[in-house]
Amino acid sequence: MMENKSIAFQNEMLKTIIDSVHEGIVIVDEKAKIIYMNKSYCEFLEKEQEEVIGKHVTEVIENTRMHIVVQTGKEERADLQYIKGNYMIANRIPIVINGKIIGAVGTVIFRDIHEWKRMNSHIKSLLLQLQTYLEEWKEDNGAKYTLSDIVSQSKQMEMLKERVKRIADSDVSVLIRGESGTGKELFAHSIHQLSSRSHKPFIKVNCGAIPDHLLESELFGYEEGAFTGARKGGKKGKFQLADGGTVFLDEIGDMPLHMQVKLLRVLQEKEIEPVGSTKTVPVDVRIIAATNRPLEKLIEEKRFREDLYYRINVVSIFIPPLRERPEDISALVHHFVNKISKRAGKRITAIDENVWHIFSQHSWPGNIRELENVVEVAVHFAEGETITVEALPEYLRANSVYQLQGKTLKQLLEETEKAIIKKSLSLHQNDKVKAAEALGISKSTMYEKLKKYGLDG
Numbered sequence: 460m461m462e463n464k465s466i467a468f469q470n471e472m473l474k475t476i477i478d479s480v481h482e483g484i485v486i487v488d489e490k491a492k493i494i495y496m497n498k499s500y501c502e503f504l505e506k507e508q509e510e511v512i513g514k515h516v517t518e519v520i521e522n523t524r525m526h527i528v529v530q531t532g533k534e535e536r537a538d539l540q541y542i543k544g545n546y547m548i549a550n551r552i553p554i555v556i557n558g559k560i561i562g563a564v565g566t567v568i569f570r571d572i573h574e575w576k577r578m579n580s581h582i583k584s585l586l587l588q589l590q591t592y593l594e595e596w597k598e599d600n601g602a603k604y605t606l607s608d609i610v611s612q613s614k615q616m617e618m619l620k621e622r623v624k625r626i627a628d629s630d631v632s633v634l635i636r637g638e639s640g641t642g643k644e645l646f647a648h649s650i651h652q653l654s655s656r657s658h659k660p661f662i663k664v665n666c667g668a669i670p671d672h673l674l675e676s677e678l679f680g681y682e683e684g685a686f687t688g689a690r691k692g693g694k695k696g697k698f699q700l701a702d703g704g705t706v707f708l709d710e711i712g713d714m715p716l717h718m719q720v721k722l723l724r725v726l727q728e729k730e731i732e733p734v735g736s737t738k739t740v741p742v743d744v745r746i747i748a749a750t751n752r753p754l755e756k757l758i759e760e761k762r763f764r765e766d767l768y769y770r771i772n773v774v775s776i777f778i779p780p781l782r783e784r785p786e787d788i789s790a791l792v793h794h795f796v797n798k799i800s801k802r803a804g805k806r807i808t809a810i811d812e813n814v815w816h817i818f819s820q821h822s823w824p825g826n827i828r829e830l831e832n833v834v835e836v837a838v839h840f841a842e843g844e845t846i847t848v849e850a851l852p853e854y855l856r857a858n859s860v861y862q863l864q865g866k867t868l869k870q871l872l873e874e875t876e877k878a879i880i881k882k883s884l885s886l887h888q889n890d891k892v893k894a895a896e897a898l899g900i901s902k903s904t905m906y907e908k909l910k911k912y913g914l915d916g
C-alpha cells in the first residue's frame with residue numbers, strides 16, 4: 460500500500476517536472492510507441508496529450524529517429540531535426556534496464572540561441588505592448604487607489620476608513636464632501652476597489668471641467684449625425700463605458716441645472732438616451748459623487764436640485780480638513796518625503812524641528828495637496844540630507860515669523876537670530892568667518908552666538 464502510494468507520488472512528481480520545462484520531451488516504449496509527451500512538445504506540435512499517447516512516434520513527429528534508437532540502443536546527441544519549419548536540436552537517449560532496451564527519451568530545443576533570442580525579444584515586446592495597453596486601460600477605467608493608500612493616523616480618518624469598509628460593498632450612492640485637496644478622489648477609488656464592482660470600470664467625470672454644451676454627450680454619448688462634427692458611428696458616453704462599474708461624478712456642485720434634471724432621470728430610470736437618439740439604453744452603474752461646495756446653500760439659492768441631492772446623498776462621507784487633524788501631518792510628511800525623494804533620487808534622512816513647528820502652525824488651506832506640494836519643493840531645495848526651514852516655500856517661511864504663540868520678544872528675536880545664522884552658514888558652506896563677515900559681525904561675536912545656540916558642534 461505504502462509502496463503504491465509512493466509510486467503514484469513519484470509518477471506525479473515526474474510528470475510535474477517534465478511538464479514544467481521548456482524543452483519538448485517525448486518518451487517511447489521498446490516498440491517506439493509514445494508513452495508520454497510533455498506539454499511544451501504537445502503545444503509546439505499543436506496536438507493534445509491524449510491523442511498522441513499510444514501512437515507510433517513516426518506518426519506524430521516529423522523526421523524522428525526515436526524508433527531507430529530503441530533498436531540500436533545508441534544514444535544520439537545534438538542531432539539537427541527539422542520539425543514544423545524549424546531546425547531543432549534533438550537528443551535521443553535509450554532507457555536500458557538489466558541490459559535490455561525498454562524505451563527511449565527524446566528532447567528537442569530550438570536550434571540556435573539567436574532564434575531563441577529573437578523569439579524572446581518578440582515575446583518581450585508583445586508583453587510590453589500588452590502592459591502599456593493594460594496601464595492605459597487602468598488609467599482610463601480602473602480605480603488607482605485603495606484604502607491602504609490613504610495615509611492617516613487621526614481617529615477621525617481611521618473611523619472614516621472603517622465606515623467606508625462597511626458601505627463599500629452595498630450599491631448605494633455615496634456623496635463625498637470635503638474641502639479641496641482633502642482626498643475625496645482617493646476615497647472614491649477606494650470605495651470602488653472594495654465593492655463587488657471592482658473588476659468593472661471606474662470612470663471619472665469632472666462635472667466642473669467639461670463645457671456645458673458637451674457634458675450631455677460626454678455622459679450619455681451620441682448617435683451618428685447627432686450634430687455637426689459628430690463622429691461616424693457615434694460615441695459611447697461615460698455611463699455606458701462604466702456599465703457594471705462605478706461613475707465618479709467629481710465637482711457635482713458645478714453641474715448645470717439642465718444636466719441635473721437629465722442625471723436625475725437616468726438615476727431613476729436606470730437608462731440613458733444618447734444625444735440624437737430616440738432609443739434608450741439600459742445602464743447599471745453605481746454613483747459616487749464628490750463636491751467641496753455647500754450643496755444645501757446651493758439648494759436654497761435654487762442652483763442645485765433638492766431631488767437630485769437626496770438621490771446622490773444616500774450615504775454621505777465628510778473628510779475633515781487637515782487643520783482639524785494635525786496628528787496626520789507627520790505620517791503624511793514622511794510618506795511624501797519617501798515617495799518624492801525616491802523619485803528625485805535624493806537622500807533625506809531628517810527633518811528639522813523648526814520645519815515641524817511651521818507645519819504644525821500652518822492652517823493648510825489647500826489640505827493634503829498643499830502639503831504634498833510643499834514637501835516636493837522642500838525635497839528639491841534641501842541642501843544635504845536634512846530638510847530645513849530654508850528649503851520651504853517662501854510663503855510658509857514668511858508666515859512663520861508672525862506665529863507668536865505667546866512667546867516673549869526676547870525668545871522670538873533669539874529664534875530669528877539662530878535661523879539667520881544657520882542660513883548664513885549654509886550659504887557659505889559652513890565657513891564661519893565668511894558667514895560672520897556677510898552678517899557684519901566680528902569673528903568672536905559669531906563664535907559666541909554659535910555656542911549660545913548650540914551650533915558650534
Ligand SMILES: Nc1ncnc2c1ncn2[C@@H]1O[C@H](COP(=O)(O)OP(=O)(O)OP(=O)(O)O)[C@@H](O)[C@H]1O
Pocket residue numbers: 608609610611637638639640641642643644645646709750751791827828831
Ligand atoms: N490621506 C492621504 N494619504 C495620501 N495621499 C493623500 C491623502 N489625501 C490626499 N492625498 C493626495 O492629495 C492629493 C489630493 O487628493 P484628491 O485629489 O483625492 O483630493 P480632492 O479632495 O478630490 O481634491 P479636489 O476637491 O480639489 O478635487 C492627491 O495627490 C492625493 O493622492
